[in-house]
Amino acid sequence: MSYSFIDGHNDTILRVEDTTELLKGNEHTHIDLPRAKKSMMKAGFFAMFSPSPEGMPPFEECKTDNGYEFPLPDPLPIESSQPTTHRLFSRLIKAERESDGGVKLIRSVEDLEDCLHTDQFGAIAHIEGAESIDAELNALDVYYEAGLRSLGIVWSRQNLFGTGVPYHFPSSPDIGEGLTDLGKALVKKCNELGIMLDLSHLNEKGFWDVAKYSSAPLVATHSNVHSLCPISRNLTDQQIDAIGNSNGVVGITYVVNMLREDGGIDADIPLTSITKHIHYVIDRIGIDHVVLGSDFDGATIPEAMKDITGVPLLLEQLRQEGLSEEDISKITYRNWIRVLQSTWK
Numbered sequence: 001m002s003y004s005f006i007d008g009h010n011d012t013i014l015r016v017e018d019t020t021e022l023l024k025g026n027e028h029t030h031i032d033l034p035r036a037k038k039s040m041m042k043a044g045f046f047a048m049f050s051p052s053p054e055g056m057p058p059f060e061e062c063k064t065d066n067g068y069e070f071p072l073p074d075p076l077p078i079e080s081s082q083p084t085t086h087r088l089f090s091r092l093i094k095a096e097r098e099s100d101g102g103v104k105l106i107r108s109v110e111d112l113e114d115c116l117h118t119d120q121f122g123a124i125a126h127i128e129g130a131e132s133i134d135a136e137l138n139a140l141d142v143y144y145e146a147g148l149r150s151l152g153i154v155w156s157r158q159n160l161f162g163t164g165v166p167y168h169f170p171s172s173p174d175i176g177e178g179l180t181d182l183g184k185a186l187v188k189k190c191n192e193l194g195i196m197l198d199l200s201h202l203n204e205k206g207f208w209d210v211a212k213y214s215s216a217p218l219v220a221t222h223s224n225v226h227s228l229c230p231i232s233r234n235l236t237d238q239q240i241d242a243i244g245n246s247n248g249v250v251g252i253t254y255v256v257n258m259l260r261e262d263g264g265i266d267a268d269i270p271l272t273s274i275t276k277h278i279h280y281v282i283d284r285i286g287i288d289h290v291v292l293g294s295d296f297d298g299a300t301i302p303e304a305m306k307d308i309t310g311v312p313l314l315l316e317q318l319r320q321e322g323l324s325e326e327d328i329s330k331i332t333y334r335n336w337i338r339v340l341q342s343t344w345k
Helices: 019-024 033-039 078-097 108-118 136-147 181-193 203-211 237-245 272-285 308-320 325-341
Strands: 005-010 041-049 103-105 123-130 148-152 194-200 248-251 290-292
Touching: 005 248, 005 290, 005 308, 005 325, 019 041, 019 078, 019 194, 033 041, 033 123, 041 078, 041 108, 041 248, 078 123, 103 108, 108 123, 108 272, 123 136, 123 181, 136 148, 136 181, 181 194, 181 203, 194 248, 203 237, 237 272, 248 272, 248 325, 272 290, 272 308, 290 325, 308 325
Parallel strands: 005 041, 041 123, 103 123, 123 148, 148 194, 248 290
Antiparallel strands: none
16 A cells, blocks of 8 residues: 655755756665655655754764753854755755756745655655844745745754753753744744744744744654653654644654654664654544654664665554544645644745
């Protein structure tokens, strides 16, 4: 059985050198167009992310007596992040232009639904970390007109708008202060324009600020269950409940150290490591509030998944575990359509 699906988060556009690698295929990313079509991936949120120049320190240097604590990277100035965002946005636009109609930059729910029923592949433009947006929010208008439809307020660092969580295990996501006044203004402006807000990477106080000030469904595109894996990046039961109460969605991610109970980085784990997080969210807030949010090309994923071609295996595993065809269609695309109908203009 094959299932069409929408992926909630990937970093592939950062990993390809040019559009040819994305359109024609390559051997070093988790996603490219040929493998996406083979796997029935119909669309995905493509993150434009500006890496911290210092990078992440080696895992061994961050170990503690019972886990690890990666430091919070320094804030990234707009002068550094904007050129990266523009380069990656240009790469998405060029992919559409050079695909002979095979790729479409998604600007509406209608665009997305068209991709579900045709051979056209949909790319949803997402900025991960709002460092490239100025305090006056002028850049947000420009990015929206260029096709931006999803924004993560922070990555795992601090910026003008809020604070992200560093990778700590075991740890609560309650690290740092909530949204700044500029962050609250950013939330309201995104609501006005119809840009989806992604709460993954945001600390807990910031999460509750978005829940207070946003009129849209709450979405965490690539976060898992803190009760199953107590890493700072995962969602507490109270956060999961709030997402369900807002008619939003949790995008279950395939990141190894956000799946494993021990927070470890060994990728030799089964697909059931992913499905247990899916079932937890279903059991807690219902089938209408869980989607797929891989983080392909942004993290270490289970060896059993390998790349985008492993998603059909995951969906078959869910079928074997008792999910119906209707249940799987909700997880793979119907829940996304509902949330975006309530969010995009």
